[in-house]
Amino acid sequence: MTRWEGIDEFVAVANAGGFTRGANLIGMSPTHVSRAVMALERRLDTQLFHRTTRTVRLTDAGRGFLERCERIVQERDEAFALVGQKGEPHGELRVTCSTAMGERFVAPILRRFAMQHPRLSLTIELTNRVIDMVAEDFDLAIRTGSTNDPRLVAVPVASRTLHTCAAPDYLSRRGRPDQIGALASHECIIGTAATWQFKIDGREFLYRPAGRFHCNSGHAVIEACIDGMGVCQLPDFYIFPFLKRGMVELVLEEVQAPDEPIWAVYPQRRHLLPKLQHAIEALKNELAAAMNRRN
Structure with missing residues (x-):
């Protein structure tokens, strides 16, 4: 048994x-992982997890140990990657993105990227849904808005603009809102x-808008807007x-929000x-240009 044994298993259990x-x-099998963590705890003479039939939580000692182990595992993996891969992308790249942006822009860019690197899947x-990248083992996420998970690193790759709009027929019937407060007297499509x-x-x-139509599809929202159902706010x-x-x-162009960054987000250790x-x-090279062409 080496001093390394159990560290990968401990980090995986803690993150998941x-x-x-x-x-x-x-x-690995749950049985192997459980035994490896128990052996690690015996070597350390310290309990790393509080275990119940329903939950597994880090102890205070476990939290401090995890921070150091993650750095060790990160540096080890990076060393292997840099030497073994010689800079050539290979292995599996797991990516998550919102549906609309992914279908229109991200998937085509990454498809072309994968075609250029035959050793990459x-x-x-x-x-x-906002995926827990660490727990679900994703390498990369494309996200908008704030990024405040300390386990993740965010790199800006593009930006988008949110616009508020309505159909001409709706505006002729209900009038044009001239200030944000006026939206209270309008139908908002959410x-x-x-x-x-x-x-x-x-x-x-x-x-916070109010209205009779709610849908998690931007396509459905803009179609409802075109049909004259109300005012909506969507990306460009x-x-x-x-x-x-x-x-x-x-x-409401005079109070339009500034451009919202689009981030490539990834776990620190990768x-x-x-x-x-x-x-x-x-x-970075293609996303902004692709979105501008579409606009």
Whole structure:
């Protein structure tokens, strides 16, 4: 037995929040992982987890030990990656992204990237659910908005603009809102965002819209808007094709929120893996241009 044994298993269980999920992360059996962690605890003469029939939680000693073990595992993996891969992306790259942005932009970019690197396999999960990247073993996520998980690193790769709009027919019937408060007297079409973003006197202002139509699909929201059902706020790539054809009109442009960054987000321990570095570079080079072309 070496001093390394049990560390990978311990880190996996701690990040996944359970022995079975931790075992799945590293491709080992739950029995092996449980025994390895117990052996590690005996060597340390310290309990690393509080265990019940339903939960597994780190002890105070376990939390401190995890921080150091994660750094050790990260540096070891990076050393192997840099020497063994010689800078060439290979292995499996697991990516998650919101459905609409993924279908339109991210999946085509990463598909071309994978075609350029035959030793790389690519898995993309498109969902509007915010995935726990560490627990579910994803390498990369494309996200918007704030990123405040200390386990993750966020790199800006593009940006998008949120626009508020309505159909000309709706505006002729109900009038054009001239200030944010006027939205209270309008029908609002609500998508995945519970609040709409604006900027007043240089400061962010969040408005909670109310309306009869709610849907987690941007396509359905813009179609309802075109049909004259009300006012909506969506990213530019939903709105601009219909704006050019006069099917919607922008409103409240004077309080439009500043551009929202789009981030490539990844777990800290993977930041030097060639497959990740090259994928992020491809997104930096292509995503903004692809979104601008679509607009």
